[in-house]
Amino acid sequence: MSGQLVSENPWQRRLRTPWRGLGLWFLGIPATFVGLWFITVVSMVTSFVGILLFPSATMLLRRRLDRYREKIGRWTGHRIERPYLPQPDHEPGFQGVMRRFIALICDPATWRDYLWVVADPFVALFTAALPSVLIGYGVWGYLLAGFAGKLIGDHGGNDWYAYIHVHHGYGDDPAQLVLTAATGTLFIAAGFLIGPKMLDVYGRWGQAILGPTEKSRLALRVRHLTETRSDAVDASAAELRRIERDLHDGAQARLVAMGMTLGAIEHLLDRDPEKARLLLAQTRESSAQALHELRDLVRGIHPPVLADRGVVDAVKALALDHPLKTEVTGDLPARPEPPVESAAYFAVSEILTNAAKHSGASRVWVDLRHERGMLRVTVTDDGHGGASLENGTGLRGIERRIGTFDGVLALNSPVGGPTIVTLELPCALSSPKTSPS
Incomplete structure (x- = not known):
């Protein structure tokens, strides 16, 4: 069900569905004209003109029906996915035109x-x-019972309403007028009563015809997996480069310097013990710094608290070090699989970092839940809002990262705030929940 339908009570929906159904019928009028143009173009495909026009006519029809899918999903609660097979990459020249034509006509x-x-x-x-x-x-x-029946009958028109002849005895037989009004009331009541059911039937019809076939669903799934696999490979390569850079510029450089200092100490032990003692103190300090950097690096790869306590406690630990006042709530009956926990943790970490840098917020709320087979994470801040997936790479990076797990990201950030980022990752809770000792 769509959010709009869920927010309506049954009586509101019963009153609105007849007019929504009528609106969907009226939407079919421009679609019919588009369909007439489409079949006209199809009739010309034996010529090169028809081949040239076919892609534009097909795209026009698809754009029109995309609006239908959106309206049907919003008003009936039956969400309809776009069913179209992937199109070939654009190529100039006659070969590119023919490839696109064949792809569209075979879809x-x-x-x-x-x-x-x-x-x-x-x-x-x-x-x-x-x-x-x-x-x-x-x-x-009602109109016939009131005045139209006599008016129509006096002018020789059809004054029957269903099974009632409303003109005969007009004014002499009030029972006939009451029967007409009562019958009209029954029709009105029937219209409101069957409205939700008829709209549901229409939504199912839309899903059956406008939704994807098994072939297109499989092709779309393959394309999605290809894209997410590419994103996963790119993210892994970037993470390896980051680890290599941090090791090279941090701990590795310190260890090399420590080795050189230890070599100098060997030569100074006999000649200048005091200087050797000073160098040993500096080496001990460098070793402590190198150990701290290695721990930070390990924490960036997979925090120990995440491995030991789970994602809820790991996010709570993350909140303790965050510059904004952060409140974390969550109650998972068990633990998700480790890759999902890791993806959720680093996604929250990135969102919190963005909030501290760009939102102008003073408080952040993080909520973690498991609902209907989904790990649902909601991060809300009281900042100035205006965040967008198009204007930055941070949220897009999170979207690509969780897309590897078939996860989705939803952003609601009106100007003036608040900003709400919602993540959903499909997962099963398998590992036992670790309780604090």
Whole structure:
């Protein structure tokens, strides 16, 4: 269910669904004209002009039906994914035009889109729009009972309403007028009663025709896995370069300097013991600094508290060192798998760093939950807002990193705040929960 439907109570939804169904039927009118243009272009594919026009006509139809998918998902609660197979890379010249034409004309979703624009006006009329038609017919019964029945009958028109002849005995038989009004009331009530069910049926019809087939779903899945694998390889390579750089510039340099200092101490032991003692003190201090840098490096690879206590306690430890006042809540009945814990931990770490640098916030709240097979992490700050996935690489990097686990990132950051970042990672809770001793 979409968030909008969840927020409505049953009576609100029952009152709104007839008009939403009518709105979906009216949306089919421009789609029908687009479908007529599409089939006109199809009729010309035996010529080069048709081949040139086919991609633009197909894209026009897809953009129109993308709006349909969004509306159906919002008003019926049935989310519809885009079903289209990946298109070949753009290539100039005749070969590129033909490759794109063949890819589009061989995509089953192209013809399912056309089936939709042909059949939907009739399907929508007897599903989504039917409740509003019944309500309109009920209102027409009131008008006939009030004045229209006599007016139509006096001018020789059809003055029947359902099974009732509303003109005969008009004014002499009030029971007939009451029966007409009662029948109209039944039609209106029926329209509101069946509205949610009809809209649900229409949503299922939309999923069946406008959603992906198994072939396209598999192709989209392969493309997603290819992209996330590439992102995972790039992230691993970048992490290895960072570790190598930190070792080379930090601990390794200190260890080399310590070796040289120890060599100098060997020569000074007999000639200048006092200077050798001073150099030994400096070497001991350098060894402590090298050990501290190695511990920081290990903590950056996989913090010991994360391995020992789990992601909730690790994030709490992270919050203790954060410059902003950070409140962490979470109650996981067991531990996620280690790779998922690590991805969630470093994602939260990056978000907290961004909040401290850019948000202007004074407080941050972190919540960790496991719901419906998902590890859900929500980070909220009271800053000035205005964050965007397009304007920076930090959140995009997090999105790519959790995408390796089929995770998703949602951002809500209106100007003026607050900023809410929500992460969802599919996972099973397998390891026993570690309790503090």
